[in-house]
Each structure stands twice: as C-alpha cells, then as structure tokens.
Amino acid sequence: MFEFGSPREGLVHSTSEVALRFSIQINEGPYTHQASDTAYQFTKAALEKGHEIFRVFFYHDGVNNGTRYTVPPQDDRNLQKLWTELAEKHKLDLVVCIAAAQRRGILDANEAKRQGKDGDNIAPGFRISGLGQLIEAGIQADRLIVFGD
Amino acid sequence: MSDEQQKKKFFYLNRKAPYGTIYALESLEVVLIGAAFEQDVSLAFVDDGVFQLMDNQDAAGTGMKGFSKIYRALGDYEVRKLYVEKESLETRGLSVEDLMPITYEDEDEDYAEKPSIILVDKSELAKIIADQDVVMSF
Numbered sequence: 001m002f003e004f005g006s007p008r009e010g011l012v013h014s015t016s017e018v019a020l021r022f023s024i025q026i027n028e029g030p031y032t033h034q035a036s037d038t039a040y041q042f043t044k045a046a047l048e049k050g051h052e053i054f055r056v057f058f059y060h061d062g063v064n065n066g067t068r069y070t071v072p073p074q075d076d077r078n079l080q081k082l083w084t085e086l087a088e089k090h091k092l093d094l095v096v097c098i099a100a101a102q103r104r105g106i107l108d109a110n111e112a113k114r115q116g117k118d119g120d121n122i123a124p125g126f127r128i129s130g131l132g133q134l135i136e137a138g139i140q141a142d143r144l145i146v147f148g149d
Numbered sequence: 150m151s152d153e154q155q156k157k158k159f160f161y162l163n164r165k166a167p168y169g170t171i172y173a174l175e176s177l178e179v180v181l182i183g184a185a186f187e188q189d190v191s192l193a194f195v196d197d198g199v200f201q202l203m204d205n206q207d208a209a210g211t212g213m214k215g216f217s218k219i220y221r222a223l224g225d226y227e228v229r230k231l232y233v234e235k236e237s238l239e240t241r242g243l244s245v246e247d248l249m250p251i252t253y254e255d256e257d258e259d260y261a262e263k264p265s266i267i268l269v270d271k272s273e274l275a276k277i278i279a280d281q282d283v284v285m286s287f
Contacts, residue, residue, distance in 0.1 A: 025285065027172075060175055099178060103171075131182040138283035139157055139186065146286050 022046055023137035024056040027148030029064035030079040031072070036065050039147040040082055047090050055093045055137040056083075058126075060148070063106045066096040068123035080123045087125035094126045095133045157282035159188045163198035164287065168211055173201050176287035177219055184226035191230035191281075192223075193274060199237045202248040202266070217249065224253030224265055232277060235270045 024043055028035035043053055058065055070080045087094050096106055105121070108128050112120040122128060138144045161180055165172040183190060194202055201220070208215035223231070231251060238244060245268055254260040269277065278284060 027287070059179075060171065100175060131179055132186070134179060135159075135183045135186045135188070138159060138285070139155055139188070144283050144285070146284070148286065 017050070019050050019052065020142040021052040021054050021140065023054045023141035023144045025134065025137070025144060025146045025148075026056065026058050026062040026065060027060045027146065029061035030070065032061075033149055035147040035149065036062065036079050036083075037077070039145075040079065040086065042145065042147070043092075044086060047086075053090070053092055054141045055095055055133065057134045057137055058094070058096045059100055059134065061104065062148075063096045063101045063104050066094070066101070066106055066123050066126040066128075067121045069121050084123055084125040092125070096122070096126055096128045097134070098128050098130050101128055157188050158280065159183060159190045160278060160281035160284045161190070161192045162278070162284060162286045163192060163194045163201055164196045166197040166200040167203075167206070167217065168208060168213055169197075172287040173198070174216055176285075177216065179285065179287075180223070180228060181219070181226060184228060187227075188283075190228050191232060191277070192228065193232040193234065193277070195234040195237045195274070197237075197241075199233055199241065199243060199248075202231070202233065202251070203243075204247060204249045221249060221251050223251065229253040229263075229265050230267060231265045232267050232269050232274060234274050235268055238268075 024039050026036050026039045030036045039056070043056065047053060065079060065083060068080060070078065072078050083094060086092060098111070101107070102111070106128070107115065107117055107120040108122040109120045111128060112118070161176055163173060163176055167173045180190065180192065201217075206215060206217040233245065233248065245266065248266060251265040252262040253265050255263050
C-alpha cells in the first residue's frame with residue numbers, strides 16, 4: 001500500500017513511490033481541443049500507478065464532454081464513453097459545472113424538469129454540480145492539474 | 150484537520166482578453182464562488198489578460214453583459230492581490246495608469262483604502278506562482 005504524501009513530498013521524492021491525490025480540471029470540449037484526451041490519458045496513467053483521483057471537474061466548453069448524444073465516426077475514439085467507462089471502473093467523480101452547463105445546453109433529468117426543457121443529455125457517470133466542487137477539489141487534492149487551451 | 154491546515158494558496162492566472170472568449174467571465178465566477186471558502190486568493194493578469202483590467206470599458210455594442218465592475222468589487226470578497234505582469238502591459242503599449250483603480254479596505258489600518266493591483270515583472274511572477282498550492286489557468 002502507498003502512503004499518501006504531502007503536497008511537496010511528491011516533487012522532492014519524484015523517484016520514490018509516493019501516491020498522490022489528484023484533482024483534474026478540463027476546460028475544453030472534446031475533439032476541437034486535445035485537452036480532454038490528454039486529461040483522460042493522464043487520469044488513466046495516474047490510476048494505473050496507484051494514485052488517487054479525487055475528482056474530475058469539467059468547466060467552460062469542457063462540459064460538452066458530458067453529453068451522451070455525441071456520435072463520433074466509428075473509427076474514432078468516443079471520449080464521452082471513455083470517461084464513462086473509466087468512471088465506472090474506478091468509481092471516479094466526474095462533475096460538470098452547472099453554470100457552464102446551463103449556458104451550453106448540458107442538462108440532467110432534474111435540471112431539464114426545473115428549466116422546463118423536453119429532454120436531458122447528461123452521460124452516465126457524470127453529475128452536474130456547482131463551482132464549489134472545483135474549489136473543494138483544489139483544497140482536498142495534493143495537486144490540481146488543469147487541462148485547457 | 151483544522152481549518153487553518155486546510156487554508157491553501159489559490160492562484161488564478163488570467164491570460165485572455167475580456168470579451169473575445171468566455172474565459173475571463175467564467176474565471177471571475179470561480180473566484181467569486183471560491184471566496185466563500187476563505188482561502189488565500191490571488192489573481193494574476195498576463196498576455197491579453199491585462200485587457201481585463203482596462204479602465205472605461207464599455208461592452209454595450211457587443212451584445213454581451215459588461216462585467217468589468219466586478220473586478221473593482223473583489224476587495225469586498227477578501228481578494229486583494231491582483232498581480233499584473235509588467236512585460237504584458239508594455240508589449241501592448243499600456244501602463245498601469247490605463248487600468249481601473251482597484252482598491253481594498255485594510256481593516257488593520259482603520260479601513261484605509263489600499264491598491265489591489267501589484268505590478269510585477271516576469272521573474273517575480275514566476276516566483277509567486279512557484280509559491281502557490283493551487284494554480285488555475287484561464
């Protein structure tokens with residue numbers, strides 16, 4: 001078992017096996033930018049190395065990673081599905097910012113009802129919540145890593 | 150863990166002009182929400198981000214909601230350190246006089262109004278960033 005390190009320990013003892021608690025922030029949508037791809041690869045690699053992912057927070061156009069209506073060509077990666085599967089496997093907390101989501105039409109069933117919309121599109125494994133979750137992610141993690149433009 | 154141990158240095162790096170993209174506005178939204186968590190907060194403005202602090206902004210013709218007044222209210226949210234990178238201003242032909250006067254009230258000195266904007270050069274800013282716990286880049 002790993003011991004969880006203090007924020008500075010990981011840097012000093014970079015070769016030793018100190019497990020860190022990471023939070024991930026994704027600021028860009030899928031496909032236009034590489035941010036979500038890189039964040040996915042980072043998250044997967046960190047988990048494989050035995051690190052903890054406290055939360056993945058989707059902000060700005062990053063909220064568009066959380067719609068289940070994305071249908072990329074069959075020979076291309078499906079980022080939403082990759083995130084959903086990774087979340088299921090590792091019980092990840094994937095949080096979509098509510099304010100950013102509302103601007104961009106990302107809704108869960110509750111929000112759709114509350115806003116009088118005729119459907120929702122949030123993907124499995126994602127949940128919609130407030131910006132306080134991002135601040136908490138920064139407080140609770142040893143490192144907050146931002147992926148964006 | 151006590152509250153004191155939980156207090157971290159939060160740093161918001163603003164790199165983009167105020168109205169061309171939504172980054173500046175949504176960055177401010179994080180800062181305002183974050184203020185409720187009583188962390189040690191500072192902001193920095195580099196590259197086109199320095200335009201966010203320009204005085205006499207008028208967004209009326211853009212169809213977008215102007216939000217430059219929010220920067221002047223940051224002092225009321227205990228956000229008192231706004232670092233502006235000197236080189237970014239100079240490259241754009243600007244000086245600190247072109248920026249809005251932003252102040253906070255210092256309760257330790259009989260609520261004297263003090264400037265929140267701190268002019269720093271690239272190397273000073275690099276040291277400030279290295280000293281932070283949480284850096285969010287917008």
